[in-house]
Amino acid sequence: MLQKIIRHTLRVPRAAAPAGDGSAVARQLDVVLLSVGFKADRALLEHLAALETGAAMDLAVAVVDAVRGLVGDHVRHNAYFKKFPRRVPDTVEFWVSCLRHTGGAEVVDLLTLPGYGRYQHSFADMLAEHDELIASVKDRVTVVHLGGTLEEETHSLYRSLAESVTPLGEAGLLLLAELAVGCGDVELDAVPVRENRAVVNAARLAGGRPLVAVDTVTDVLRAACQASGGDVTLAEPTRFRSFTRRERRVLLAALDRVVADNAGKLGDVSRFAERFKRLGSYLHAYETAAYPGAREVFDVARGDRKVPSVAGRAERAFADGDVSRAAEVLTAAPGLLMRSLDRLLRQADAPDAVLAAMGQVLGSVSGRVLCSVREHLMNRASPDAARAFTTRGRRAWVTDDTRPPLPREVIDRAGALIDAELAARLPALGRLVVDPAVLDVALPLSGKATEDGFAVLPRGSRTHVEGEVLRFFTYWRQARESTDFDLSALLLDSHFRYAGHVSWTNYHDRGAVYSGDLTEAPHGATEFIDIPLDSLDAAYVVPQVNVFSGEGFDDVAESMFGWMLRDRAQAGAPFEPRTVRTRSDLRGRGRVALPMVFGRDRAGTWTATWLHLYLAGAPRFNRLETNQASTSVLARGLVERKYLTVGYLVGLLRGTEVSVWEPGARPAEPVTFVGLHRPDGLPAGSTVITLETLNRLVPA
Structure with missing residues (x-):
């Protein structure tokens, strides 16, 4: 876990070790880090220097291994032509040289030639053909900072991942699952992303604790999928494992609470009916009458009870050509309304009713969805050169953009409503210092x-x-x-x-x-x-x-x-x-x-x-x-697409003094710093938002 924390945060947890003289180790670490494009901050070097030599060496080795892995230096990178980029032959010349070893065969599989496709020299042979790298002021130098104790850094990383307002990637979800096992007692302010909730709840389920932050039946389904080693995103079906009696009670109780609070939540079941049916068989839902709400969930999944979903009612309104009614229906599902905004505006005779419905729900929509829709609107004034589709799995394909563009006036009105809502949610950050390099970074919405x-x-x-x-x-x-x-x-x-x-x-x-x-x-x-x-x-x-x-x-x-x-x-x-x-x-x-x-x-x-x-x-x-x-x-x-960037959110800030970070600057008072990496010299008490935590800028 130590190296994972260093890689993810570029912060080194303090070692709980006896005091001693580790100054020689600190000097060695500084030299080695510079050779791979990193440097230790003063606090980290002082901490190492004050440790017993063996403990200092152990910590230094962990730091070096972590940062080398970050940039890919944990493996040997050998080139096929050992003098690359010098003396790389012409393509035809190279193939002819390979063919000389075929013995005159009439039919040759070029990829099986003995001199082709396999290293013909060792890594040491390759290095011997290259002069030493000459240092340049343009070479990258990334600072590694001293953090808190291992427990403090572990809990901090757990909170950062669990409380993220945007979905995590595959690596982030795996790390959160690992952290959740040992951080189950850490108090969380909120877990707004449903996939993150499922990971946290799967750990709670294993510990026999009730699920938290569950407000839809799919939250329970996701937790069961995660606990079974399946797909928490629900993009792929999961083969459920057998649950213990205690786990079955926890899952059934969670479903019962959701439905008891709002029977309309049953409308979400039909989308994943087959999966709920399979889950019901594993939970033995009909063997007890203690959870009537849970039994209703599985009644709907089996088709014994019909509950129309919001999406289904909206589709009927679209089919009837009644766009205003479709917008009204969708106000019951604010996120779905915002995701359907383009369709509503395209098909409406006049935008007023749609924009009015949009205004009703803005306060109930997550900041991530608002930002996503705002970016979408930025690209709808004219047809795209190519309409690109991307999936959660990062698969992509393109097609012609046949949609009629939205009128500029409509885009401006809808955009102004979203801008006002986002601006109202952004906190006053006091004095904000921004590294210009971060302004063109797209908001990490997922x-x-x-x-x-x-x-x-x-x-x-x-x-x-x-x-x-x-x-x-x-x-x-x-x-x-x-x-x-x-x-x-x-x-x-x-x-x-x-x-x-x-x-x-x-x-x-x-x-x-x-x-x-x-x-x-x-x-x-x-x-x-x-x-x-x-x-x-x-x-x-x-x-x-x-x-x-x-x-x-x-x-x-x-x-x-x-x-x-x-x-x-x-x-x-x-x-x-x-x-x-x-x-x-x-x-x-x-x-x-x-x-x-x-x-x-x-x-x-x-x-x-x-x-x-x-x-x-x-x-x-x-x-x-x-x-x-x-x-x-x-x-x-x-x-050619326009993206919503960090610069966009900075432009929405009100009541905040914004200045540009100058390399080597040392502010006298604590600031909120936003940049790709944490610089040296920030005063104690400063709030730091870097590449790993940029999603904290996205309003909740």
């Missing part, structure tokens, strides 16, 4: 629109890219069968038309260079691509990782994508941790991963836009050439 890793931003976020050479990489390690991932880069012009590519079929293009193809990874394999930002004749670069054969992204033992920046004169090995700007896991159900898009504006400035998307692809033999058309359309649709 952890499912991102990946776990280091300095990973939500989908739609934009990051300025400064450097002469952009180098991105992918690493994978197969679990059970031979697996071939292929790193490629699609080059597009300013109109998103094909301009070239680099991949295992084309090692060079427009100055971009591919490091060589690896076709198996029993001990891990890495592929790189260099992009010369200062001379590239293309407007967009779309890196992609294709599963050519073997295990998928969800099946391999480990897989990641990241990118580095350096100047040409820096030299260094293909992978240098202190030049790594971001590293993200690759975990998705598709066979083609699209982590991000790099684009250059008319002034020559490069920007990275995060995608976190997967295309279905084919079961085998995926190549850039077969998906470049769909990738180009998808990239255009998402790059």
Whole structure:
């Protein structure tokens, strides 16, 4: 748990160890951290220096291991061509050299050639071919801070995850589940996200405690799914386990309370009727009369009782052409009304009735949904170049946008109502200090629109890219069968038309260079691509990782994508941790991963836009050439889309003094700092909101 806390928060829990002289260890830690792009704050170094030597060493090792894992330096990154990016041969020249070893055979499987797809040198051999990296003031330096005790940091992280106002990603839910086991007695102010509630309640169920914050029948269903090791999002069916008698009583009592408070809650059952029927059989609901409300739930699931849902009644109104009645019906489900707002406004003869219904429910809608609808409205004044759909599993597809645009006046009226509601919910933050780099970060409305890793931003976020050479990489390690991932880069012009590519079929293009193809990874394999930002004749670069054969992204033992920046004169090995700007896991159900898009504006400035998307692809033999058309359309649709950013929320603040953070500044009074990482020098008592906690900015 210690390393997980450090990775997630960049805070090091204080060691409960005897006092001593750990000053030598503190000095060593500082040097090692700098070599991988990190530095310890003064408080952490002083804490280490005051510990007994052995305890100081144990803590220092944990810190180094944690931060190396963050940037991907916990594995060895070897390139197929050991002198990459120098002396990478022409593609045809390389294939001819491989064919010389076939003995003149008439039919040859190129991928089985003895010199192809497998490392022909050791990691040490590769390092020997590269000069040492020359330090640059542009190299990344991320500060690691001293935190509280291990218990304090554990409880703080548990509260942060459980009380999040936005859904967590897969890694966040797993971490919350692990923390919930030992933090069940920690008091929580609220658990607003239903998936988080299910994780917390599954831990409470295992401990024989009543469920908390349950206000719908699906909350109980989610908790049962989580307790059975199933899908808490309800996107996939769950095979329920056998519950103990005590657990059955807890679940039945929770269902009974929900229905007793509001019989209308039975309208939610039909959406998951089959799952409720299966759950009822495991809970033996009809063997006792002690929970009549729970029996009603299963009566509805079995079809013995009909309860119309709000969505069903609204659909009947739409079918009758009565949009005003549909809006009135939906006021009983505020979140559903807001998610149906575009449809209501498109089909209404006049927007007044719809906007009036919207005004009635705004105060009952979560801030996350309000922000999501506000972003949607920002993109409805004209048809999208391509309408992109993304799922919770980060799968994506595109189609033509056939919707008529909404009138600008209607967008402005609806947007003004949402802005006023959000502004009223934002707290006064006193003196707010903002790092400009965070203003273009898309609001983290869902952890499912991102990946776990280091300095990973939500989908739609934009990051300025400064450097002469952009180098991105992918690493994978197969679990059970031979697996071939292929790193490629699609080059597009300013109109998103094909301009070239680099991949295992084309090692060079427009100055971009591919490091060589690896076709198996029993001990891990890495592929790189260099992009010369200062001379590239293309407007967009779309890196992609294709599963050519073997295990998928969800099946391999480990897989990641990241990118580095350096100047040409820096030299260094293909992978240098202190030049790594971001590293993200690759975990998705598709066979083609699209982590991000790099684009250059008319002034020559490069920007990275995060995608976190997967295309279905084919079961085998995926190549850039077969998906470049769909990738180009998808990239255009998402790059040209407008996103709700941190800057938008900062602009809504009232009664708050806002200033820009200057590197090296040391405010005299406590402030609220918002940035990608916590800087050194903030006064005691300051509130810090960084990348890991940006969702705290989203109003509840």
